[in-house]
Amino acid sequence: MRPIDLAREHGLSAQAIRNYDEAGILPPADRSDSGYRQYTAVHAQAVRAFLALRAGHGHQQAAEIMRAVNTGDTDLAYRLIDATHVALLTERGTRAEVATALNSLSTTDPAPIPGRPLTIGELARRLGVHPATLRTWETHGILRPRRGRGTGYREYDPAGVRDAEIAAQLRRGGYPLHRAAQFLEVLREAGGATALTAFLDAWQQRLTARSRHLVSGAAQLDAYLTLLDRP
Structure with missing residues (x-):
């Protein structure tokens, strides 16, 4: 497979795929006799996993997770994933505390x-x-x-x-x-207090969306790890 073959599925450019390769987001690729990278279904799944992880973890964290997996340090990858979940849980707690505090107020602005x-x-x-x-x-x-x-x-x-x-x-x-x-x-x-109710609703929606992204990212990463485990 060529870079453009991996890119087309996600509406990316071939250069983006090459950038992912150089950043260690993709596993090492073989080269043809003429020096071109040769990608496989494993690399295609790596792209899917990275993009899914990026939606929930952010670009930098997702890249670090993929690099850890590709270098065989799965323990680091899992710890990076756990850190995001801990941060999200903390943010959920913060939002709940703010909502409780708002309900305790006897007046608005x-x-x-x-x-x-x-x-x-x-x-x-x-x-x-x-x-x-x-x-x-x-x-x-x-x-x-x-x-x-x-x-x-x-x-x-x-x-x-x-x-x-x-x-x-x-x-x-x-x-x-x-x-x-x-x-x-x-x-x-x-x-202001009047706008805070709408703010809290939007905040909850963002938390829910991010949780779904984390679930999707975990599923794609699991599929990638399964491919790597095959002989």
Whole structure:
């Protein structure tokens, strides 16, 4: 088989196949008398396995898995696969914690605070906490106040006040600092508590899709390993 024969099934270029070969993603290929690579059904399955693995593990991790298999280090390949599953399980846990935290909130996005930003003392009084508490939250990444020009004092704009009020609710609900920080980070990425529900739904869909990709990748890799085991 020629590079183009392997490439055609996946809509790739012959150069992509040669790149995979040089990267160790494919097993060593024999050469013809004229020096051209000669591929077999084993190489075709290697391409299928790599592309399936790439969808779930990412390009770099999938390439490392294939290189480990092709050099006979299957233990390393399995450990790389396990690492991805552990990371995905951790991400699932993070998403579940954020969803639980969202359900514990008694309000959605607080109303904007008119006028100038609040000082740390004003925000502390608003929340009924000590200013040192707000500084502790800042140390843990829960709050990210800006500094006033000229004064260098902490200033809390409406988004900062929102974060502080949500953090106060989470803390009253018994959430430790690191989990409150985790929730606020996701909240900022989503664009607010109102948008967070849609964000969580999309996040769950991504997790589900990635799990399916990992299953598909494992099936294609198993087929490749089966071919390698044959005499």
